Every structure is written in structure tokens, then in C-alpha cells.
Amino acid sequence: MLEIRGVSAGYGRLEALKSVDLTVAKGEVVFVVGPNGAGKSTLLKTVSGLMAPSAGTIAFNGETIAGEPPERLCCRGLALVPEGRSIFRTLTVEENLSVAAMIRSDRDAAAADRERVLDLFPILRSRYHGVAGHLSGGEQQQLAIARAILQRPLMMMIDEPSLGLAPLVIDQVYESLRQLNADGLTLLVVEQSTARILDLASRIYVLRNGHVALEGAACDLADGHALEEAYFGYGAGRAAQA
Numbered sequence: 465m466l467e468i469r470g471v472s473a474g475y476g477r478l479e480a481l482k483s484v485d486l487t488v489a490k491g492e493v494v495f496v497v498g499p500n501g502a503g504k505s506t507l508l509k510t511v512s513g514l515m516a517p518s519a520g521t522i523a524f525n526g527e528t529i530a531g532e533p534p535e536r537l538c539c540r541g542l543a544l545v546p547e548g549r550s551i552f553r554t555l556t557v558e559e560n561l562s563v564a565a566m567i568r569s570d571r572d573a574a575a576a577d578r579e580r581v582l583d584l585f586p587i588l589r590s591r592y593h594g595v596a597g598h599l600s601g602g603e604q605q606q607l608a609i610a611r612a613i614l615q616r617p618l619m620m621m622i623d624e625p626s627l628g629l630a631p632l633v634i635d636q637v638y639e640s641l642r643q644l645n646a647d648g649l650t651l652l653v654v655e656q657s658t659a660r661i662l663d664l665a666s667r668i669y670v671l672r673n674g675h676v677a678l679e680g681a682a683c684d685l686a687d688g689h690a691l692e693e694a695y696f697g698y699g700a701g702r703a704a705q706a
């Protein structure tokens with residue numbers, strides 16, 4: 465579904481991504497993990513059209529998308545939940561969901577999807593008329609994911625869904641991601657910590673200093689130290705599979 469080949473991107477003279485190869489197949493949950501400054505957010509910004517790559521190719525569903533603006537990618541079925549959640553804090557939950565669904569012309573299906581996200585995140589139903597800025601961090605994360613679902617994506621990219629959340633709330637957010645994936649949504653998730661990803665991940669990429677330091681199936685990385693070694697940059701890790 466997503467094929468990234470030799471992608472580099474950066475800020476002025478700083479090259480934050482250095483010839484990155486990454487793929488996501490339909491139905492997969494692919495995690496990209498790495499320490500601070502590894503280039504994880506830059507990767508999502510580049511795929512979602514917020515930044516243009518300086519080299520390489522990006523294809524989504526077999527079509528080249530590198531350099532396309534975010535609004536066009538959104539219509540192609542690529543949704544981003546950015547770091548910091550990007551909700552309208554002064555609007556109510558209902559208004560946040562309405563704005564997210566504005567790109568939809570299929571009103572009945574959009575209304576059905578709204579019911580579905582309210583079933584998936586019951587707390588949003590109980591806070592439906594409340595101001596989004598008054599929600600807790602976990603509730604805001606759920607609202608941000610709900611907004612992305614209303615765009616009817618084929619693939620959702622999420623930047624650090626567990627950032628700043630209590631362990632119990634992270635469990636809830638991860639459970640909702642598991643349900644969305646079981647319903648057919650393909651996921652590309654960035655996390656700084658590897659702590660909780662193994663149960664949900666199909667495959668994992670470790671990014672360090674803008675390079676892919678390791679790539680492998682979650683079941684192969686669950687035991688042993690390869691993941692830890694690649695993350696912290698000690699030991700050889702396993703060579704990245706192109």
C-alpha cells in the first residue's frame with residue numbers, strides 16, 4: 465500500500481532522513497520507533513505531504529505521491545494524526561467531528577461512521593457537547609483518531625499516540641487501534657518507546673539518525689536483543705532489509 469524508496473528529507477542543511485526504504489502492506493500495523501531526533505516525525509510529515517523529499521520516491525496504492533499536498537493525499541485515503549493531536553481546542557467534540565467529515569459528500573455513510581467512532585470511543589459520546597480543550601490527554605488522542613477515521617482513510621499514520629498518556633489510557637488507545645486494524649484499516653504508527661508495540665505490530669522499523677537501523681517482523685524481534693541494540697545503537701543490530 466505504501467512504498468518508500470531512498471527517501472531523504474531535511475530542514476535547510478540538516479538531513480533528517482537519509483535514503484530511507486520502508487513499505488507497508490495492506491492490513492499491516494507497521495511501527496517506526498527510535499530515539500529523540502531520529503527522524504520519525506519527519507518521515508510522517510514527508511509521506512503526508514507536509515514536507516517535500518529531497519530525494520527518493522513515495523508511492524501509495526501504486527501511484528507516486530511524493531510532493532503532493534496533504535489535502536490531495538487525504539482524498540486518496542491517507543490520514544495523519546500528527547504529534548500534539550491537532551484538534552480544535554475551542555470547538556466542541558461534535559464540532560471537531562463535523563469539521564473532519566466536511567470533505568465527505570456521502571452524508572449517510574459519514575453519519576454512520578460518526579456513530580461508529582462514538583461506539584469505539586464512548587467517552588467522546590459522553591463529552592459530545594463539551595469543549596475539546598477540556599478533554600484529558602487520552603480523550604484528546606481519541607478525538608484526534610476519531611477525526612482521522614471520519615476521513616475514511618485506507619491507511620492511517622499516527623505520530624506518538626502514547627505521548628504523555630498514563631499506562632491505562634495507552635492500553636485503551638492501543639485497543640482502539642487493534643479494533644480499527646481488525647476492521648481493515650492499515651496503520652503506520654510512530655512511537656518513541658518500544659515498550660508496548662510488540663503485541664500490536666506486524667513489522668517494526670528502528671530509525672536512528674535518519675537511517676533505518678533495523679527492520680523485521682514483530683514475531684522475530686520479540687525475543688533477543690536486536691531491537692534494543694538497534695534502538696540504542698550498540699551492537700551490530702541486523703542489517704536493514706531493503
Ligand SMILES: Nc1ncnc2c1ncn2[C@@H]1O[C@H](COP(=O)(O)OP(=O)(O)OP(=O)(O)O)[C@@H](O)[C@H]1O
Nearest residue numbers: 475478480498499500501502503504505506507656
Ligand atoms: N522544523 C524543524 N527545523 C529544523 N530542524 C528540525 C525541525 N524539525 C525537526 N528538526 C530536526 O530534524 C531531526 C529529526 O527530527 P524529528 O522531529 O523528525 O525526530 P523524531 O524522531 O520525531 O524525534 P522526537 O521523538 O523527539 O519527536 C532532529 O535533528 C530535529 O532537531
